[in-house]
Amino acid sequence: MPPSLPARLGKRLYDAPYLLLSLTAFFWATNIVLGRHVAGSVPPITLACVRWALATLLILPFAWRQLRADWPIILRNLPLLTVLAAAGIASFNAMSYYGLQYTQALNGLLVQSSSPLLIALWSLLLFRDRLSKGQTVGIVISLLGVLVIISRGDLDVLLHLKPNIGDVWIIVALVIYCFYAAILRIRPPLGALSFLATIMGLGAILLVPFAVIEGQWVAPLPLDLRTAAVVVYVSIFPALVAYLCFNRGVELVGANRAAPFFHLMPVFGSALAILVLGETFEWFHGFGYALVIAGIFTATRAKAAGAKSTTPDM
Helix, strand or coil: CCCCHHHHHHHHHHCCHHHHHHHHHHHHHHHHHHHHHCCCCCCHHHHHHHHHHHHHHHHHHHHHHHHHHHHHHHHHCHHHHHHHHHHHHHHHHHHHHHHCCCCCHHHHHHHHHHHHHHHHHHHHHHHCCCCCHHHHHHHHHHHHHHHHHHHCCCHHHHHCCCCCHHHHHHHHHHHHHHHHHHHHHHCCCCCHHHHHHHHHHHHHHHHHHHHHHHHHHCCCCCCCHHHHHHHHHHHHHHHHHHHHHHHHHHHHHCHHHHHHHHHHHHHHHHHHHHHHHCCCCCHHHHHHHHHHHHHHHHHHHCCCCCCCCCCCCC
């Protein structure tokens, strides 16, 4: 019996790395916008902890069979999985939410543009990977596109985006996350669902003591409709769906080829501002989008320069 249309579409999506990475960038852009939206009213560490706990509960029914089959591998590789969870789940998200308490979403989105360079640096330090000329040119082109959008075509605006303590927290969080992205290639040979369920569950557990301290000494998590809606959204889309898309995208094309898609985050972020906040579409949006797309196309079509495979083991 031939596979159904949803099954065929799902298979095509699962094997479409650039679409998966684009979806990842979109969902993570919404996460930053929402993180800034609730800044000051929702405690950041508690938000991250509840987000990952809920995401773990949501994925468990689908991952349970894989988890049972992979359990011996999980136990043998628990230290590495804990490092992956601490870097890619717990630290990155809690620190990002904390940083958004003190800086604008615009700054947070701009900081994400350094991701390709940070991933390339970690890949060089850990695995002696080098970027090809084409990949380097693509990253630079897409970064210029991001800067055009963020600066609204005005260099003076860009020069006056001064870092503050929030920016520093987000930068440190990003350095840690790019370490996670770079070492995904050495992840244990787990199924996609069991791997994600494991690191999300470990990440939530690692955050529990900090969330308890925050709830007692700073502020508890508000019990209102807005907070519930934000928690549910960030648990499903920027957490569960986006991480599935990102992990699969890196598996298919490697960390260095996936890295330029981080530049789509400021693009989507500015688009959300236009749609949600009613801002006007200006010439610099179109010009910046064109540069970002051109940069991603250049980087993804370029061959790696003497690099080892950046595809994680499965």
